[in-house]
Amino acid sequence: MNAGQTPEPIHMARERDHNHHMLYQMLLIRRFEGKCAELYSSMKIRGFMHLYDGEEAVAVGVMQSLTADDAVVATYREHGHALARGISACSIMAEMYGKREGCSRGRGGSMHLFDDKTRFFGGNAIVGGGLPIAVGLALADKVQKRPRLTCCFFGEGAVAEGEFHESMNLAALWQLPVLFVCENNLYAMGTALALSESVTDITAKAAGYNIEAEAVDGMDLSAVEKAANKAASRVRSGKGPVMLECRTYRFRAHSMFDPELYRAKSEVEAWKGRCPIASFIRLLKEKGMLTDTELHEMEERIAIEIDDAVAFAEAGMWEPVEELTRFVYSDRRTE
Amino acid sequence: MVEFRMPSLGTDMKKGTLVEWKVKPGDHVKRGDIIAEVETEKGVIEIEVFVDGIIEKLLIQPGDEVLVGTPIALIRTEGQQETEIKAAAAEQDEGAQVKEGTESPLQYKACSIAAHRAKEQPEQTREKLRAEAGGEKRIKVSPAARKRAEELGLDLTTVRGTGPDGAISLADVEKAAIAGKPAERKAAWQIPTGPEGADFQLGMRRAIAAAMGRSNREIPHYYLETRIDLSRAVRWLTEENKKRSVKDRILPVVLLLKATALALTEVPALNGYWIEDRHQPVEAIHVGFAIALRQGGLIAPAIHHADLKSLDELMVDMKDLITRTRSGGLRSSEMTDATVTLTNLGDLGVESAFGLIYPPQVALVSFGRITDQPWVENGMIGIRPVVSATLAGDHRATDGRTGSQFLNALHRYLQEAERL
Amino acid sequence: MNSIKNTVKMTYREAVREAIREAMRKDERVFLMGEDVGRYGGCFAVSKGLLEEFGPERIRDTPLSESAFVGAGIGAALGGMRPIVEIMTVNFSLLAADQILNNAATYLHMSGGLFNVPIVIRMSTGGGKQLAAQHSHSLEGWYAHIPGIKVLTPATLEDARGMLWTALEDPDPVLIFENNTLYNMEGELPVDAGALDIDHALIRRTGTHVTLITYGASLFKSLEAAEQLSKEEIQAEVIDLRTLRPLDHDTFLKSISKTHRAVIVDEGWRSGGISAEISARIMEGAFYDLDAPVERICGAEVPMPYPRHLEEKALPQVETIISTVRRMVKSNG
DSSP states (O other), rough: OOSSOOOOOOHHHHHHHHHHHHHHHHHHHHHHHHHHHHHHTTTTSSSSOOOOOHHHHHHHHHHHTTTTTTTEEEEESOHHHHHHTOHHHHHHHHHHTTTTTTTTTTOOTTOOOOOOTTTTTEOOHHHHHHHHHHHHHHHHHHTTOOOOOEEEEEEEEGGGGGGHHHHHHHHHHHOOOEEEEEEOOOTTTTHHHHHHSSSOOOHHHTTTTOOOOEEETOOHHHHHHHHHHHHHHHTTTTHHHHHEEOOOSSSSSSSOOOOOTSSSSSHHHHHHHHHOOHHHHHHHHHTTOOHHHHHHHHHHHHHHHHHHHHHHHOOOOOOGGGGTTSSSSSSOOOO | OOEOOOOOTTTTTTTEEEEEEEETTTEEOOTEEEEEEEEEEEEEEEEEEEEEEEEEEEOOTOOEEEEETTTTEEEOOOOOOOOOOOOOOTTTTTOOOOOOOOOOOOHHHHHHHHHHHHHOOOOHHHHHHHHTTTTTOOBBBOOHHHHHHHHBBGGGGGGGGGGGGHHHHHHHHHHHHHHTBOOOOSSOOOOOOOOSHHHHHHHHHHHHHHHHHHHHHHHHEEEEEEEEEEEHHHHHHHHHHTTTGGGOOOHHHHHHHHHHHHHHSSSGSSSSSEEEEEEEEOOOOOEOOOOOOOSSEEOOEEEEEGGGGGGGHHHHHHHHHHHHHHHHHOHHHHOOOOOOOEEEGGGTTTTTOOOOOOOOEEEEEEEEOEEEEEEETTEEEEEEEEEEEEEEEEEEEEEEEEHHHHHHHOOOOOOGGGGG | OOSSOEEEEEEHHHHHHHHHHHHEEEEEEEEEEEETSSSSOOTTTTTTTHHHHOOTTTTOOOOOHHHHHHHHHHHHHTOEEEEEEEEEEHHHHHHGGGIIIITTTTTTHHHHHOOOOOEEEEEEEEOSSSSSGGGGOOOOHHHTTTTTEEEEOOSSSSHHHHHHHHHSSSSEEEEEEEOOOOOTTTEEOOOOOOOOOOOOEEEEEEOEEEEEETTTTTTHHHHHHHHHHHHHOOOEEEEEEOEEEEOOHHHHHOOOOHHHOOEEEEEEEEEEHHHHHHHHHHHHHHGGOOOOEEEEEEOOOSSOOOOOOHHHHSSOOOOHHHHHHHHHHHOOO
16 A cells, blocks of 8 residues: 555544444443442442543553453443443443343442353452463463463552562563553552652663563553554563553542542643543544544434443342352363 | 432532532533532542533532432433432431431440459459350250250259269269269150160169169059950950051051050140159140060150041051160150150060059059950840059159049040940 | 273372363363473473473463562453463562452452353462472461462362363463472372362361361361371261352361361461351351360461471471360360
8 A cells, every 4th residue: 555545445434333333432431430420429339339431542552452362451441442342231231230131140249240251250359360360261262372461450549469479470471471451540449650660660670680671651542552553463472471551540539439639630631632532533533534424323322222221220129138158169070 | 301410429428518618500401510519427428420510509508418219309301311210228217317326335345454454364254254144053964965855854963973073974973873963854765775785784784773763762652454345346446457457457456556645635644744842734745655675674665646547547657666766766755755654564474463563653554465355234144355554653743533534534545445 | 990090190290280180182272381490490390391282382481570460360361362371479479469459359240240250270389398488388378368269288199180271261360279288299180081060178088086187288287187087986076168268168067066176277377367266267267166275376466487397396287186186075075
């Protein structure tokens, strides 16, 4: 293909479809989280709930680099990852409600979304706790010679945990196919990165384990997608793990019950000005790939999808109390 | 119209105090707008709205503290996109005043003092603590010993404990039972169940020894005997049995059993116990039916409510009881519930029997063999089937007059077998 | 007389090794991972020689990163492998407690039954070798507190040989605690020894006067005490729990209904330990059968001291078992 030439229409169409798909996912996450906040306020959802507003480009961008066979290990702020991975909004919302139709049968709630069909291994609410599991999943793949990778999301808070360092070391030592994705949103709950790390450059830590690392603007979907594709290709080439640091920001409080005493409103407003969804919409419009009508239709479809999810969750069943102690041990023996 | 309620931002958020409204009536609001600031236990939190609309009315003022779920504003919505989700917590009264929990600190204090003392001097102060707690001084008995004593009808206050701190053990109870310690409750009919053998025999003899020794020592027996003409009864029974298959036939002893039970309903003083120096008649008639074991010894398990059962039912019960007695399958209630005992030695060729009452019962009814005897009635001599019926009575509980009434009643019932 | 020998002499250590070897041969998915399991041959020499036989991929040395390699074991199990993870001692397992409790034990439930974790974690436990306060404790009772995992405590050669395979076949996480004083224990094992049930306690000696409930190294102390007591006409029944979770209480409750007395022998600390749990089950299930209070002979409540005489004093000993039983039985006439 020669530069400067008009791309083939089919290529253009494919690119537009892809971009629309990503925009749809980011918007779906944003609207889904808004609905969750509403439902939490009216006590339909309980427990701890952490919303993903502002970080959508990370989950959506990174997921583009994964295949259906890959595994995902996520954190407790994982509604976005679950949606972007393709778990249905219905089963995620039912999980929020604690209903039997939830993706974890209602037993996990907001922090513990699981799905076997998409190989989504949680929803881990121990900071750093998912990293060793990702290492193990990758180990199993390598030993069994399966060409797939494990993508492990964690916040910058996890970097202070021993499990981060142990896992980086192990993955690098054994050259395992792990894509480590650090979602650096600058605050571990209410503690700023600078107040918890002697070295605030996360990629510098990867260097200590001889792991290739790249930092990317987590508010820029295209940048994230590009970096993720590159990192995933390298992981797939068998050269061991790669770390991707996505510099991002959460627009909402840490969890629902958080007056945000630790950060200035002006700071939040400044970051909101860099909203990944707004800037992506701008970009697509500039490229002539999105019209207002298309955007409006997209919002309509999302509203329906979310209404359906709420209706599905409302109509869901409660697990009978007789089943309380089920799933402590397996019902059956494995082969 | 949508009620905007004090949101719940965490399970530990119970209430909120309005700091400031960011809107006033008439203002347009969009989903996601911040419309108020609310003070919580964690600090001031901005409250967002989840509908598009116009503020109709503000229901609370800055400084007001309300429970989560309380309506705080009315919003007129626009278009059809409203999705009103009602608050789940139905138990919360709308607009209710905040009530603080009132946990009594006193309870905690009392607990911690007691725990503290127990820790300091566990041994010495145990009694004292019990006294403080208002507990009675109590004989220490192991649970197994307590269970066994109950089976044996043994009064634990009469048993000497040899365990730690004088506690009564299982062995103490067994020893007391063998030594014939005064039992103050039910009959000592408990014999070891389980595999037959030397131990079983030994236990059996010991149980009988304990019960009979005590009976002979304690109970002042009186004896009354009468001979009863059974010709009508036998005739009726013969006819009755012709209607039945061989396996359903009724034995004469069942007539004796039923008649005894019915006679006791007329003379209830003989049905019951002598416990704690007191005569305690019992309403329910559970006839202990003495069953000899082939390998020696005997047991008198109870046939419950014998007065209320038909002859057929009694026949079935008796067969079942005999089978289970000989196979060791008796229930504990059958071993301990008898209120009177009936012994029938007729099968063994005995003419009449004068046995010992099984304490704490107050009467024993014995029957001998049914024999053809010369019988005078209306000045005529005839040959009639006759049985000897004997009553052994506890003279502390009843007198010969009561006993006579019983034998008369028994006689009467046996002349009207068809009514049994 | 058959001259063919159908038993073979071996140590507990060799029995565990044979069990691992058999599992590795039977199932490609099985691998052993832990600190110094390969080139060093295992801290307690359990895996000696296995590296040569199976290679470094399946006998996998790890860095000193308990949390990461236990977590990696969980991940590998989720990824279709059957890992045997070795932790040198139970004290070190605390560095991986997060992974064991928060992940291995919870995944099946949190995921509503989607993800089970078929991992086996072996570790040494127990005192008696003068290893002092960071290598000598018996924390298996702690782990038995956790629903979602199984806790095995093989004491005999048969169990050392036979419980591992059954554990590997189990769909859920199984922890195996090997008392380090048993590794050198020698005995005869049938040549055809193989997989054994992991769900039941076993009566190792029958008796009528008292039930000794125990597991692990204390089993042999209890058996020794029972032997000596029999010379005084006191017949002790000895129950080897074998598995602390799920706890097979039926076996000891049944025994107590016969003996009416129970003594629990446990190296672990007494407060809040597995002995307390067993005692509570006896109260719930056999209260009316008891003729004496339940007694416990446990590890002294002290971080394990180094000198031999103090360590001996801190652990249950045969003499203590004998005197406790004697007092219990004799005072009850």
